């Protein structure tokens with residue numbers, strides 16, 4: 001359900017922008033998805049492609065960039081990528097603890113959001 005809500009909000013934003021710009025076609029949309037959102041990019045792409053048939057964005061190219069998770073540790077001042085660990089069923093999941101000192105009370109600095117980075121439109 002989360003993916004469909006994100007997909008719909010991306011479509012709404014792209015359509016509003018295309019309308020305001022007087023676009024004839026939307027050529028390309030670039031979207032950044034943070035790793036820590038745990039959103040399925042394939043599902044978002046599938047939803048978007050299903051919803052845009054017959055619109056100005058019908059032939060747009062949808063480019064997704066995955067943004068890695070970043071953390072900051074208030075105890076030892078570590079700042080950098082979040083570490084991942086393999087689970088028993090071979091998924092890699094982020095470890096919400098400082099890789100330097102093991103502190104669990106960390107701040108997430110990057111990778112929690114999904115946003116549209118660029119919308120390229122064709123006006124005539």
Ligand SMILES: [Zn+2]
Nearest residue numbers: 073076098101
């Ligand atoms: Zn630390």
